Amino acid sequence: MSVPSLDSKELSLDQIRKDHPRMWVAMVVTKRDDNGQPIAGKFVAEDPDRYRLRDQIVQYIDICIFFAGDPPYPLFL
Amino acid sequence: MRIHFDRVPAAFVRLRGRNGCVREYQALVSPATEYCIVPKVDAYRLGYPEAARGDPITQPVNLFRGVTFDGFWEGSLISMKEVAIGSVSTPNVDFIAYDIPQISGFDVILGKSFLAPSRLVIDYDVKAVRIGHEGGTK
Numbered sequence: 099m100s101v102p103s104l105d106s107k108e109l110s111l112d113q114i115r116k117d118h119p120r121m122w123v124a125m126v127v128t129k130r131d132d133n134g135q136p137i138a139g140k141f142v143a144e145d146p147d148r149y150r151l152r153d154q155i156v157q158y159i160d161i162c163i164f165f166a167g168d169p170p171y172p173l174f175l
Numbered sequence: 176m177r178i179h180f181d182r183v184p185a186a187f188v189r190l191r192g193r194n195g196c197v198r199e200y201q202a203l204v205s206p207a208t209e210y211c212i213v214p215k216v217d218a219y220r221l222g223y224p225e226a227a228r229g230d231p232i233t234q235p236v237n238l239f240r241g242v243t244f245d246g247f248w249e250g251s252l253i254s255m256k257e258v259a260i261g262s263v264s265t266p267n268v269d270f271i272a273y274d275i276p277q278i279s280g281f282d283v284i285l286g287k288s289f290l291a292p293s294r295l296v297i298d299y300d301v302k303a304v305r306i307g308h309e310g311g312t313k
Contacts (some may be wrong), residue, residue, distance in 0.1 A: 122277070133176050134261025135187050136199070148277045152216050153305065164197035165280040168182055 101120045106141045113168040114141055122148040123166045136162055176261055178304045183299045186304055187286060190270075191257040192221025196302060200283040204304050206295060207223030208286030209241070211258070211270045217282065218253055218272035226251040241272055258289055260306060265289060 109117070121144040129138035132156050139162065145151040148163075155161050178186045184204040190213065191197050201274050218226035228251070239252040250273030258268045267286040275281065276295055297307040 130261075133178055135178060136257075148214070148282065149216060152220070154222075159195070160197040160199075162187070163282060164187075165277075165282075166200040166279065 108138055108140055110138050111136055114139065117141075118144045120144055120165045120167045121165075122151045124151055124158070124161050126158070126160075126164050127162050142156065176263060176306050178260070178306070180304060184304050185281070186260050186285070186306075188283060189257075189259045190198045190217075190221060190255055190283070191259070192218075192223065194222030194278075196221050201281065202283035202285045203279075204285050204290070204295070204297065206290050206297070208284050210252075210274060210288045211268060211286045212250075212253070212273050212284040213253075213255070213270050213273045214274050214282050215250070216274075216284060218251070218270070221255070223251070223253045223272065226253050235272055241271070258285075263293075263306065264309045265292070 114123060114125060118141075123144050124142040125139035126142060127136040127139045129136070131137050142158070142161065143151055145154065151163065158169040180186070185201055186204055187199055188202045189197055189199045198221060213254045225235055225237060230235045235251060237252045238249060240247060240249045242248075250271040253270050253272055255270045256266065258265050277285065293306050298305065
């Protein structure tokens with residue numbers, strides 16, 4: 099578990115995915131593409147459990163959350 | 176608007192709740208799902224505390240029951256103040272506060288309640304979602 103902070107440097111989305119494989123990640127978006135999709139941001143927190151991640155980002159009013167990597171199983175919903 | 180995906184149709188979507196709080200997720204784009212879905216914990220954070228109620232005796236008035244191939248489930252029906260993908264935004268979108276398994280790798284599903292008024296095309300040849308709202312604001 100990491101300590102939430104905005105002191106981290108700006109990283110590309112691909113780099114964040116690479117640095118935190120198969121983790122739920124929270125980041126503050128700093129750059130977007132023409133479609134408004136995030137392409138870079140400041141890493142805030144990570145956790146293998148998405149509910150514990152929420153505990154770390156309570157104070158953030160505007161934050162982006164995603165799973166870094168593919169789920170280990172085929173997706174049937 | 177064309178958004179490329181790797182494995183399954185997905186896009187980053189911004190949800191603004193009724194308390195002004197914003198959460199952005201990588202959401203599964205699923206035209207076969209009737210309603211949009213958001214985790215209960217985030218519904219609470221976005222200003223919908225009624226979505227996280229766990230009263231076993233009194234049923235909330237916004238209780239919603241649904242069925243999937245996997246069986247029955249229930250969640251709370253809420254109206255998200257604003258949903259936006261890039262510059263395309265739509266006000267007052269129906270969401271169900273429900274926790275889909277986190278093993279799926281998705282927190283949020285964009286279903287028909289958001290996608291129906293859009294001209295959505297999922298192009299598997301080029302692995303891209305094309306979306307453009309007719310009724311939304313740009």
